Amino acid sequence: MSASAEEREGPLTRVTNFVYRLIVIEVAFVLATLPALLGILLLDQEPSNIPLYGLFALFFGPAITAGVYAWRGDHDLIPWLRYWKGWVESLRQTLAVWTPVVAFATLASFNAAFAQVPAALLLGGAVLAGAVVLAGVATLVVIATFDFRTRDLFRVVMYGLASAPLSALGVLSLFLVVGAIVVLWSDWVAVLLASVMLWLLTRTVGPMLAQVRQDLVVSRE
Template identity: 35%
Template sequence: MSAARTWRQFGDGPLSRITSRVYILLVVELLLLLTTLPGLLPLLLLGRDPSNLPLAALFLVPLGPAISAALYALHHQRTDLTDLRPASVFWRGYRANLSGVLRVWVPTLLWLTVLALNLAYRGAVGLPGWWTVPLVLLGVGVTLCAANALVITSLFDFRTRDVLRLAVHFLVRTPGVTVGNALLVAAAAGITAVLSEAVLAIVGSVAVLALLRVSDPMVRLTREEFTR
């Protein structure tokens, strides 16, 4: 009993909690890379020409379920060193959320692809220059709604239409979450533009953890007001 109690105290100490969090992030990062590899490798080889946008969207399809599973794992995994199972929690979340996430993620990619193509070829399709602003704003709105929807559908069991309603609702209800997600999206876009998608993938688990922490107020309100 004494040895078990000593191990339990070790597992609950500050250094142990830090160690366990680092371990969880590393495991989740490896699983993120593994599950996104089928799309990441061809994406890295794809030229940055607007004509490749539909292909880029196709290669990004595996990213949605992978982010969802990472959100699930980081949210549910305990930091006790005596009970670390981030890989099993990740795969449980991946299987449980796969269909729901794809119902949110695939339409989001389609919307963003259409908007990006219209921006890239606005002259060819006859759009006046002032259309740039509303198209960009619409793209930002779709992205922020998708971020909310991704978190909600990863952590809760709602119908897709309810997930989308809540995602839009919390854009206004939790402005701190909206601004935080906008900054995360801007940072991800900046890293991708200046460096590459590979750099962003390497810090994927940290980015997902940041998304989870930024979304804490929305998650708390969802649990308190919509799950009872």
């Protein structure tokens, strides 16, 4: 191995490339979700605005898919181009999956805010909505990694999560971390850590993706 090759593969270079990718993907994520971020900033935090928050949440689906796609290539030197390539190529399929997920979560949140129902029913609805969002995020990861028909995605994700339950637990843990950041600090702190969270998401679902790759699929390149 040549000295230049060793230098390229040295720890300092790897750290520098990681930080570079972290910053670039963060900037791309913010730009992809900027209309939603501005809308959330301008909206009053009132239950009556829940449908508008749901509308803004649609922007985050394609941004998450593209972020996972950008992080998936560890040695990619142009994460900016990779991010937007993933955003464009997966937009239609991502929205086909993410729109009903957001609609269900929005409806559950609206009912929790205004419906006069027992607390146990509200808790059950919140748990169900959380499970739907978790499955939705797992589906976005699958879209970012493999080429499946949209009608097959549900079965693939359920197979993957059942085969690697620790991945589901890991995604749930990330949800809790993001929720804690929003509650204890600010939603803007969560946005500024989006690239880190996307990297952690990519790592967390590794076992699920490995199982799906082994048993079912053709990887996206």
